[in-house]
Amino acid sequence: MSLPLLVFSDLDGTLLDHHDYSWQEARPGLDRLRDIGAGLVLASSKTGAELRALQADIGCTGWPAIVENGAGILWPEQDAGAEDGDYRRIRAVLRDLPPGFIGFGDLDDAGVARLTGLAPEAAHLARLRQHSEPGLWQGDADALPAFLRAAEAAGLHARRGGRFLTLSFGRTKADAMAEVVAALKPRRTIALGDAPNDVEMLDAADFGVVIANPHAPPIPPLPYETGGRIVRTTKPGPEGWAEAILSLTTAPG
Known part of the structure; x- marks a missing residue:
């Protein structure tokens, strides 16, 4: 039996509330996905260890997750905390x-907790890296361009987030999404997100949903938006998420 629908969802500000990180207002949409036999793939900057706990809480442990902003995929049978060769290679390149x-x-767990504001237990999960290395530039500002050029020459891709500079081998959420789609072969895909780093994923889906985010500048108009392939919610966070899922799963086709 083929998979009728596979949903790819960003977390913070999308499936999770911007303030308290609760997903409870998304419950009507989550229930609908379960009722129609659809899959849910979480897509986040979080590590596999962080996402495995959230998958268990939400109830989607049987599905893969896109981790570390697309740098890797956590498959259902995979050990979420096992060290991956990608991370070892990144750390080896950094030494040179x-x-x-x-x-x-x-850093140790306490150092990451101080840097991020996470509780020590959560900081430990955030340190279980497999595919990418976030951090801060603490050298001379004038030396940063040379560092970035050297990193690129060594095969690393640097992406700036809200606070951290993250090094990886350049895979995006859309790259990971394509791999999951090729493996699971759903009849239809939906992607939801609220930030610029979700745009590639929204463009790649059959239907993309821009979740309203009153705490950040709006995502500019996107290709295919006028044709209805990409839509925007009026409500933010998990409430808007549920609104979109319910609408898209009752529409014809």
């Missing part, structure tokens, strides 16, 4: 780059 970058791998 100009100094100044301090990554999570240079």
Whole structure:
């Protein structure tokens, strides 16, 4: 029996509330997905260890998750905390780059907790990296361009987030999404997100949903938006998420 629908969802500000990180207002949409036999793939900057706990809470442990902003995929049977070769290679490259970058791998749990504001237990899960290395540039500001050029020459891709500079081998959420779709072969896909780093994923889905985010500048108009392939919610966070899922799963086709 083929999979009727596979949903790819960003977390913070999308499936999770911007303030308290609750997903409870999304419950009507989550119930609808279960009722129609659809799958839910969480897509986040979080590590596999962080997402495995959230999958259990939400009830979607049987599905893969896109981790570390697309740098990797956590498959259902995979050990979420096992060290991956990608991370070892990134750390090895860093040893040969100009100094100044301090990554999570240079800190203990307490250090990451201080840096992020996470509780020590959550900081431990955030340090279980498999595919990417977030951190801060603490060297001279004038030396950062040389560091970035050296990183690129060594095969690393640097992406700036709200606070951290993250090094990876350049895979995006859309790249990981394509791999999951090729493996599971759903008849239809929906992607939901609220931030610029979700746009590639929204564009790649059969239907993309921009979740309203009153706490950030709006995502500019996107290709296919006028044709209805990409829609925007009026409500933010998990309430808007449920609104979109209910609407898209009752529409014809």
